[in-house]
Amino acid sequence: MRLSLDQKTAPELHSAADADQSQLLVMLLDDLCETGWVALRIEPSRPFATFTERKPRLELCHFDELASWAGYTPQAMRWQRRWLAHLAAQWTAGSVTSVGTVPADPQLVLDYLARSPLTQLEGLDLAEATRSLSALIELCRAGRPMALREASARVFQGRSKLLDSRGELLRLLGASAGQFFEPPIQLLLALPRDEGFADVLFIENLVTFERMADARAQVWDRSLLVYAAGFRGSARRLRSRQGCRLYVRTPSPHTDVSAVESWLFGAADVPVTFFGDLDFSGMQILVNLREVFPGACAWQPGYRILVHSLSQGGGHLPQQALKAQQADPGETGCAYADRELLPAMRHHGRFVDQESFDYEQLQSTTEGV
Known part of the structure; x- marks a missing residue:
């Protein structure tokens, strides 16, 4: 985040009476930057250009430290603090109106909400937010199995994703193990x-x-092709009958998926490969897939085509496809990915989407690479 020090945000800089006053303000900015909370960005020096003509701007580096020094509390946190105080008051022995809606250990729940606030509830009336939490407590104690997002939508005004990754909260509110499940x-x-x-x-x-x-x-004529929507295909519940459903693309009266079930849910030893985008996210999917199928590796025939495209100047810069935030996984555990694919991406600084794969070029390209 950057703040331009223009006439609107820093009028003192632009209306300084003389060079000494301007220099004093610049020194104050330098002192602020020395804290490490912000950094000063400015255009290169040029003849006769003043400090303000070089378009100075501050870049935020450490918000929390700066906010603490300035005594600033974000609006969301102000609401959260009011709600925690409201909950504490409601859950004290003298003000409880419905024993069934109070958690077994109120303080543990308050501590959890203080370090992991339900920010999506910000803006609700405090009483309404409390009623939603009470409804969740009752749902947990009822012990009824239910899809996690269904439970979330029922108690939080239709917000189906609010309870994602909230296993600790559910446990504190009385949910039993496995009561709320992923689809x-x-x-x-x-x-x-x-x-x-x-x-x-x-x-x-x-x-x-x-x-x-x-x-x-011919290269994949004998392969079982599996589409599992990216990262979801690497979830551990993939290998349990309760956590996975199989759909055959072109079923026939004679379709038999027993061999698939033997491999997926049993101990049948079948080679597993992965083919996706030639980017860091694709390599992370491979990492996760190897946690479920330890021997899984990158599919060389397809990735060779994509690497060849990189070597010929193809592909795109990460920021050209909203991929600038992808993190380099370092190593995947797959020798081919670690020795060929990741080094190629790092060297060229570019990615290639899987959809550019042209199977008609497979034979000639793989032989020439």
């Missing part, structure tokens, strides 16, 4: 023509999955 992962399967398969190929993007399922080139 099952849906795996879309494309079986080989004779339905027997020699290996499994996870594909990140639906467009590529459909093209490869239609094409059935």
